Amino acid sequence: MPVVWLVEDARGGPGTQEVRACGRALGGNCRVARLDEERVGPYAPGLYAGALRDLIAQGEGEGEDPTAPIVVVLPHTYQSAEYAPRLAVRLGAAYIPSVSAAAVDDGGLRFRRSILQARLRADVRPKTRAVVATVQVGAFGGADPAPSPADVFEVGRPADIEQNQEREILGRQAASAGGVDLASAERIVTAGRGVGGPDEVSVAAELAAALDAELGASRPVVDNGWLPREHQVGSSGHIVAPNLYVALGVSGSIQHVMGMSGSRIIVAINKDPEAPIFSVAHYGIVADLHDVAPALTRLLKARRQSA
Amino acid sequence: MREEGLRIGVCIKQVPDTDSHLRIADSGRGIDDSNLNWVISSCDLCALEEALLLAEAQVSRGAERPELVVFSLGPERVEEALRKALALGVDRALHLVDEALQGGDAIADGRALAAALARERCDLVLTGAQSDDLGQAATPAVIAEVLGCPYAWLVMAVELDSCSRSLRIVRELEGGMNEVLRLELPAVLAIQAGINRPRFASLRGTLQARKKPLRREDCSGLGVDPRLVGTAGAGIETEAVSLPPAGAGGVVIDGASAEAAAELIAHLEREAVL
Ligand SMILES: Cc1cc2nc3c(=O)[nH]c(=O)nc-3n(C[C@H](O)[C@H](O)[C@H](O)COP(=O)(O)OP(=O)(O)OC[C@H]3O[C@@H](n4cnc5c(N)ncnc54)[C@H](O)[C@@H]3O)c2cc1C
Numbered sequence: 001m002p003v004v005w006l007v008e009d010a011r012g013g014p015g016t017q018e019v020r021a022c023g024r025a026l027g028g029n030c031r032v033a034r035l036d037e038e039r040v041g042p043y044a045p046g047l048y049a050g051a052l053r054d055l056i057a058q059g060e061g062e063g064e065d066p067t068a069p070i071v072v073v074l075p076h077t078y079q080s081a082e083y084a085p086r087l088a089v090r091l092g093a094a095y096i097p098s099v100s101a102a103a104v105d106d107g108g109l110r111f112r113r114s115i116l117q118a119r120l121r122a123d124v125r126p127k128t129r130a131v132v133a134t135v136q137v138g139a140f141g142g143a144d145p146a147p148s149p150a151d152v153f154e155v156g157r158p159a160d161i162e163q164n165q166e167r168e169i170l171g172r173q174a175a176s177a178g179g180v181d182l183a184s185a186e187r188i189v190t191a192g193r194g195v196g197g198p199d200e201v202s203v204a205a206e207l208a209a210a211l212d213a214e215l216g217a218s219r220p221v222v223d224n225g226w227l228p229r230e231h232q233v234g235s236s237g238h239i240v241a242p243n244l245y246v247a248l249g250v251s252g253s254i255q256h257v258m259g260m261s262g263s264r265i266i267v268a269i270n271k272d273p274e275a276p277i278f279s280v281a282h283y284g285i286v287a288d289l290h291d292v293a294p295a296l297t298r299l300l301k302a303r304r305q306s307a
Numbered sequence: 308m309r310e311e312g313l314r315i316g317v318c319i320k321q322v323p324d325t326d327s328h329l330r331i332a333d334s335g336r337g338i339d340d341s342n343l344n345w346v347i348s349s350c351d352l353c354a355l356e357e358a359l360l361l362a363e364a365q366v367s368r369g370a371e372r373p374e375l376v377v378f379s380l381g382p383e384r385v386e387e388a389l390r391k392a393l394a395l396g397v398d399r400a401l402h403l404v405d406e407a408l409q410g411g412d413a414i415a416d417g418r419a420l421a422a423a424l425a426r427e428r429c430d431l432v433l434t435g436a437q438s439d440d441l442g443q444a445a446t447p448a449v450i451a452e453v454l455g456c457p458y459a460w461l462v463m464a465v466e467l468d469s470c471s472r473s474l475r476i477v478r479e480l481e482g483g484m485n486e487v488l489r490l491e492l493p494a495v496l497a498i499q500a501g502i503n504r505p506r507f508a509s510l511r512g513t514l515q516a517r518k519k520p521l522r523r524e525d526c527s528g529l530g531v532d533p534r535l536v537g538t539a540g541a542g543i544e545t546e547a548v549s550l551p552p553a554g555a556g557g558v559v560i561d562g563a564s565a566e567a568a569a570e571l572i573a574h575l576e577r578e579a580v581l
Binding site for chain 1: 413
């Protein structure tokens with residue numbers, strides 16, 4: 001059975017439950033590496049990789065079975081996914097990021113992750129004894145959040161603190177101007193890259209108007225400048241949970257789905273029947289959105305006039 | 308420290324066009340690559356654009372223009388991606404091409420790229436935040452680890468001060484927040500999509516690209532141990548790829564657009580969301 005290190009932030013934070021659930025899926029022989037900024041120092045990638053390496057390598061000497069696999073599990077957050085590959089290199093471990101499932105079977109350890117923008121999933125195995133894995137936040141759903149009674153180890157300051165000079169934090173700021181109230185919207189119609197271009201965003205805007213909905217956007221729509229950043233739904237935008245979410249030409253990437261999977265009713269209109277958005281949608285129409293969305297808008301307007 | 312101006316290295320990956328039709332290969336371990344359209348991964352295009360913008364900003368400030376070098380690891384087809392980078396305005400290209408470099412994971416590839424970047428003594432390394440195919444977001448971190456230098460992932464703005472040899476960057480955080488950081492050179496930055504709008508190559512650029520230097524390097528030229536790169540150096544093995552389960556119990560509505568729209572509205576009325 002593998003020795004599993006669960007990396008937890010002392011302040012809690014996203015992914016803590018998923019990390020624990022992953023530990024359980026790997027057999028439950030878990031230890032917690034607790035990271036406290038007060039003790040380790042302000043976050044920097046090399047510093048945290050070094051601090052964790054020291055703790056885990058030290059655990060090595062303690063009469064453990066020298067052949068048992070070692071798995072270090074972190075949440076796939078913007079902080080830990082930044083330094084986890086550096087930790088893997090330092091431990092001589094394999095690196096398997098953003099996993100959505102894990103198991104131990106006859107072939108050893110097996111992890112599942114999405115590839116090609118969530119269009120396919122891959123089952124991968126480490127070839128090395130040690131592996132560093134990050135867990136997709138929101139995966140391992142429905143797992144029992146109670147932590148297993150694991151040994152908790154405080155992560156200390158690394159022996160080599162030279163790396164601490166690597167970055168200076170100058171400040172924090174909001175990524176967008178704000179002004180769009182997506183978080184409290186009852187209904188949202190989101191334009192994905194599939195709308196086709198800046199001028200075609202109007203099909204989504206018109207449907208949104210007919211539904212009394214706010215207008216959302218996937219990240220590429222914002223990145224391309226078709227809509228301002230404050231419309232963005234997803235892990236790096238707004239996390240929303242309206243009554244009705246209509247996704248037009250959105251493929252359903254993990255980062256997008258993280259931002260809207262809590263919606264009560266999800267409708268997807270996409271011309272690709274294999275688009276991953278259909279696996280979270282309650283109602284799906286496989287068609288060209290430029291045909292269906294205007295038809296919907298017309299019917300909704302007519303319905304409103306007759307009401 | 309060198310006397311000449313700064314050198315910026317950009318690492319790019321050639322990936323299947325995400326709009327291509329994807330078919331699982333007969334082996335079941337990957338996708339069938341016989342009929343794919345290959346492109347530069349989208350964040351890597353942003354990294355290239357950012358390097359060009361940084362070079363232009365230096366010039367307009369009266370500083371020396373940094374030299375821009377593009378790196379890519381992969382089979383023969385990758386040369387097309389490197390030529391495209393040259394057409395966009397990069398000065399020269401390095402193609403890491405060797406049988407022993409094939410089949411690597413992010414750690415193996417990061418090692419090989421780091422060796423090439425160190426040989427070229429790059430002061431700043433830019434890559435995309437994650438590739439459109441495997442999306443591991445790991446190669447730039449491995450490069451930074453091997454080079455032993457500061458690193459930031461998900462970079463949304465870069466200012467380069469060549470006098471103090473430092474960077475002021477904006478890094479994306481969760482939930483619509485950013486942080487502003489100061490890093491010293493040499494450094495590795497993983498550029499996030501949306502930082503800029505990549506330009507298109509001009510005809511003139513495309514013609515000039517043909518004459519720009521494109522060098523091929525193998526393991527011995529890079530001085531890397533073939534056991535640490537490619538398949539031999541990879542820490543992971545893909546056992547199987549599969550399609551995600553279709554429609555988790557959702558209702559699929561068929562028919563012409565007007566009927567489908569009417570049917571959807573009927574469902575939504577029943578769900579009491581209208
Ligand atoms: C760290 C990080 C954070 C990220 N954060 C976010 C985030 O907060 N939000 C977010 O959305 N993304 C985010 N992304 C990007 C994410 O990975 C995807 O690239 C993005 O969500 C894809 O957007 P899309 O679905 O609009 O485009 P695509 O994936 O290109 O999908 C377009 C879809 O439109 C369909 N289509 C095309 N034409 C038509 C038509 N005429 N009719 C019907 N359908 C059509 C296609 O079949 C396709 O499924 C993030 C990525 C990273 C790395």
